[in-house]
Amino acid sequence: MKKPVKETSAAVQEDSAGSAYRSGTAARLAGLSVETLRVWERRYELSDTQRSDRGQRLYTVEQVNRLRLLKNLVDQGHSIGLIAGLQIAQLEELARTHTSEQVHRAGPIRVALVGQRLKERLATTGRDNLSLDIRCTSVTLVDAMSVLPNAGAEVLVVEIAELDESAVPLIEQARQVADVQAVVVMYRFCPSAVIRQLRMNNCLVVRVPADIGELVVLCRTVLAGQRVALNVEQGAEPSPPRFDDDVLTSFTTASNTVGCECPRHLAEILLMISSFERYSAQCLSRNADDAQLHQELGRAAGQARNILEVAMARLAQAEGLQY
Incomplete structure (x- = not known):
């Protein structure tokens, strides 16, 4: 693997071959301790990292930049539990908002x-x-x-x-x-x-x-106008379903090797969320008075589905499940 180029600015710059950093290097470039990075990964599943042939985590430049943003925002007083699920564009906007507040706000x-x-x-x-x-x-x-x-x-x-x-x-x-x-x-x-x-x-x-x-x-x-509790952006439309109901149902009955029933449980949760997403769409067309509310509920369900589908794909890959 090509040795990563040294950091030359506040943001990590990717070389033409596409760098991949091990945990220790990624933590150093992001300004974190390795222990903190491990805790964040375990508690909040921050990055969908790849693995080397020896099973070591490998971080892309974008993932390192996201870790750096998270670290900077935590240093500014934000709770990691509240911002860990935000996308990099949302983190950048939050950082810009904080900088703007520092410029225009005097005192607490x-x-x-x-x-x-x-x-x-x-x-x-x-x-x-x-x-x-x-x-x-x-x-x-x-x-x-x-x-x-x-x-x-x-x-x-x-x-x-x-x-x-x-x-x-x-x-x-x-x-x-x-x-x-x-x-x-x-x-x-x-x-x-x-x-x-x-x-x-x-x-x-x-x-x-x-x-x-x-x-x-x-x-x-x-x-700053953020909606922490729901975090449903007006323009953030969820992606189409990655798994249909037949595939998810097959996951609930498939044997597994992970020593628990997580594939079945996660598939059942996805079936429930997908059903609620469709139900919200039906309510949207039936009731004009509550249209905006059901649009927000459907969008929230779709975004939750998108997040859990990533986890389901990882489980399916680990279990060799076909879809």
């Missing part, structure tokens, strides 16, 4: 907090370390109405452990009173219909994070 993010537990957790963690400028705090949304108008906050953060439909109009009223750019709503338990309604109102709705430090990531994300 200005936030207004609603929720007793949230206030207490931030107090014990330390505000300065979280890059947040807390303009006001309130225990309830009703209490917040009197302090929000003059807070000068950019992001309204609301934590309601048991979130129900009664909070939806209050959250919208608080948004208008505070005149904020974005709203983050955090919950522990909540009906799916309420989550859907809040997201349709352009709120970022997530479960309360175990690490309160992720609140900074959530605020940055919602200011």
